[in-house]
Amino acid sequence: MRSLADRIESYLKVLIERSDNAEVEIQRVELAETFRCAPSQITYVLGTRFTLDEGFVTESKRGGRGFIKIRKLQLEDKTDRPGIAQTQAENIINELEATGFLTSREALLLRAIINREVLDLPTMDRDYIRYRIMKTVINLMEG
Amino acid sequence: MRSLADRIESYLKVLIERSDNAEVEIQRVELAETFRCAPSQITYVLGTRFTLDEGFVTESKRGGRGFIKIRKLQLEDKTDRPGIAQTQAENIINELEATGFLTSREALLLRAIINREVLDLPTMDRDYIRYRIMKTVINLMEG
DNA sequence: CAGGAAAGGTCAAATAAAGTCAAAGGGGAA
DNA sequence: TTCCCCTTTGACTTTATTTGACCTTTCCTG
Known part of the structure; x- marks a missing residue:
């Protein structure tokens, strides 16, 4: 059985996939409620699955009208790459x-x-x- | 007399055989309970019978909702090439x-x-x- | 401007798995 | 029988998840 963190991860990735600018903006509490978990669980998912290493950048703001935005970095264009025979x-x-x-x-x-x-x-x-x-x-x- | 390790090996191979994607996912403790043995016995079977050399790749995760996945490599199939993380x-x-x-x-x-x-x-x-x-x-x- | 409300952030504890490793056990070949 | 190699076990280690209590930042209203 997939873990809660796994399910939240896929959910977010689907949202990003469906968006046309490769990013998604959420409210932490809202998403936590959707999945019936602690808000910090969302933070955990972000910190383990949406890292720079994985090609994601996150941005957030606290306070009133706060948000979390996740963006998937587009792979750089490789048209002119070095090579060795x-x-x-x-x-x-x-x-x-x-x-x-x-x-x-x-x-x-x-x-x-x-x-x-x-x-x-x-x-x-x-x-x-x-x-x-x-x-x-x-x-x-x-x- | 077949050893416990042998029996666990066949059991897993049957599961892989029956699956349609040539892989099986298990919980170590669960399987150990099924065979009434120490969990590390499962690790032993993996390490001796499901090696890369034998054409298998295993993948696992510790912690909550952990698992062990065993995949049989299909070397000839081009559409589904083998891979290693x-x-x-x-x-x-x-x-x-x-x-x-x-x-x-x-x-x-x-x-x-x-x-x-x-x-x-x-x-x-x-x-x-x-x-x-x-x-x-x-x-x-x-x- | 002050203060409260409304976000998100941090961190450590509790829990749940799997991995490691050394020591003990057992069975077959010489 | 003895020795060696394969098995089997269990104590200890490492890693992943989930939650909750408490902290910080930002916005809004009086």
């Missing part, structure tokens, strides 16, 4: 291995991961994800 | 690290790579690629 990535890995930043086992692991068979996506997306992975690896080496 | 992948990596298959540095590297920020794709694709990566890693460990 498999061979390029392999070169980078070889370099990192040669300079001792990666052990041979780590290099082996990475070469396997950035393979085009593994990153089974359309070429554009594949190169983009490969770029993201390599960027992450390099960042780790530096940090 | 970040938390699940992290669990696998932790496991591989704990059992000495991965060094802590390798685990660190992998955890960074399978992060949702890095695999910047729609959730479906992201989970799919994460699955492909984890599959590759596990194959490497076995080979």
Whole structure:
């Protein structure tokens, strides 16, 4: 059985889905009454399910005519993304291995991961994800 | 003589077989009561019989209204590709690290790579690629 | 302007699950 | 029989949910 928090979450997501501006505005007490729960339950749902990490931004105001507004962030447009081909990535890995930043086992692991068979996506997306992975690896080496 | 673990295993597999989406959701305590055993026995069965290696992915939530969901991966079906959420992948990596298959540095590297920020794709694709990566890693460990 | 009413916010306690881990138990192969 | 590996258990840990008492902010009215 789904929890109350789960049900409130879906309810709100449906409202956002149906809206034409990807946002919804509610009254905390009202929603709490609808679901027969404590108002702080709504706050809890917001804090656990509608975080920035999940792609949501919330805004609220206390006092008379107070409200809670939840907005779903639209994914940024990815028309002009960076990318790395498999061979390029392999070169980078070889370099990192040669300079001792990666052990041979780590290099082996990475070469396997950035393979085009593994990153089974359309070429554009594949190169983009490969770029993201390599960027992450390099960042780790530096940090 | 079939062991308790064996019987729990078949029971779950029958449930999965009968379901139309190749998955089953249970409550650990409930199932333990059905079989009159310790709840951790269920965890044991999951850990030994429903591994990624066997083609299963499990997902769970603690706390109120917690659950355990077991899904059988269908590798051939394109419309319903297998996927692994970040938390699940992290669990696998932790496991591989704990059992000495991965060094802590390798685990660190992998955890960074399978992060949702890095695999910047729609959730479906992201989970799919994460699955492909984890599959590759596990194959490497076995080979 | 003061004060009350009408919001939402915070936090910790109570409760409900699942996870971990080490130790004990048991059964089959050598 | 003995040993090893797989099972089984239970005490302890971690995480998630739900509620309620109390706090803060904002608006409105006299």
